[in-house]
Amino acid sequence: MITKLNHVSIFVLDQTSAYDFYVNKLGFKVHTDAEMGPGKRWLTLTPPEQPGLEISLMSISAGMMFNEESAAAMRDLVTKGTFGFGVFECNDLRATYEELKGKGVEFTKPPTEEFYGFEALFKDDSGNWFSLGQKKT
Amino acid sequence: MTQEYPKQYLYRQVVRAKLYIDEHFAETVHLDNAAKAAGFSKFHFVRLFRDIYGKTPHQYLTSVRIGRAIQLLQTDLTVKQVCFAVGFDSITSFTALFKRRIGLTPAAYQQISLERRNEIKTVPLRHIPNCFAEKKGWTKNSNSR
Numbered sequence: 338m339i340t341k342l343n344h345v346s347i348f349v350l351d352q353t354s355a356y357d358f359y360v361n362k363l364g365f366k367v368h369t370d371a372e373m374g375p376g377k378r379w380l381t382l383t384p385p386e387q388p389g390l391e392i393s394l395m396s397i398s399a400g401m402m403f404n405e406e407s408a409a410a411m412r413d414l415v416t417k418g419t420f421g422f423g424v425f426e427c428n429d430l431r432a433t434y435e436e437l438k439g440k441g442v443e444f445t446k447p448p449t450e451e452f453y454g455f456e457a458l459f460k461d462d463s464g465n466w467f468s469l470g471q472k473k474t
Numbered sequence: 475m476t477q478e479y480p481k482q483y484l485y486r487q488v489v490r491a492k493l494y495i496d497e498h499f500a501e502t503v504h505l506d507n508a509a510k511a512a513g514f515s516k517f518h519f520v521r522l523f524r525d526i527y528g529k530t531p532h533q534y535l536t537s538v539r540i541g542r543a544i545q546l547l548q549t550d551l552t553v554k555q556v557c558f559a560v561g562f563d564s565i566t567s568f569t570a571l572f573k574r575r576i577g578l579t580p581a582a583y584q585q586i587s588l589e590r591r592n593e594i595k596t597v598p599l600r601h602i603p604n605c606f607a608e609k610k611g612w613t614k615n616s617n618s619r
Contacts, residue, residue: 371598401611429526435489
């Protein structure tokens with residue numbers, strides 16, 4: 338029986354820049370930051386109130402995982418905003434929207450009311466998009 | 475949401491107060507002043523803040539200080555230095571509060587963090603799921619050589 342999800346990957350163009358975005362703008366916590374050799378880094382973060390879910394910021398570079406052609410194609414797709422990796426949740430969307438917008442986070446959709454609550458869409462510094470939601474109480 | 479525009483002003487003021495705490499947590503933060511700056515009575519301010527963030531401003535300030543202490547305890551600073559760096563003025567109250575929130579004293583937390591940090595440096599593969607490590611060709615603890 339599967340009980341929970343504990344790791345998920347987000348492909349990013351630059352791990353250092355992504356670290357700044359997720360930690361300093363979104364407020365995520367660093368879980369593991371390990372140098373695995375020159376230019377190789379295992380970097381996982383957790384959402385502020387979900388310490389059991391490690392989000393791995395995976396660099397898109399040619400190597401074991403991607404060949405040169407696949408890495409270039411993947412970088413292109415990420416840059417174009419092809420991938421939506423998930424839905425984040427917050428207590429109060431209006432306040433979180435105001436704060437993140439003030440920190441320079443790019444929203445592609447401002448908060449709107451949906452049948453399940455409120456939702457906005459934002460992009461990370463690579464181009465990956467996320468939904469940010471607030472459940473109706 | 476957009477129809478409720480007048481409320482947006484209130485939100486901005488409360489967000490501003492929250493960001494003020496984020497920036498000035500290491501100093502003596504006068505929440506009365508934060509309420510005044512936001513243009514509310516203290517009662518109204520505390521209620522709005524709690525509605526939005528699920529904590530009173532004081533509880534939020536404490537959580538920011540403890541969160542920052544957790545980060546600093548993973549550096550080479552002493553517990554005493556961390557205590558004062560995050561805005562507490564008594565090691566006794568810092569230690570008691572930290573233990574109540576985290577379940578360990580700051581010193582014990584620092585010791586465990588140090589051991590984990592050293593292990594990540596020397597045997598990082600203990601901290602990476604094997605499927606990812608293999609995909610990336612990380613079959614040896616390559617940063618320890």
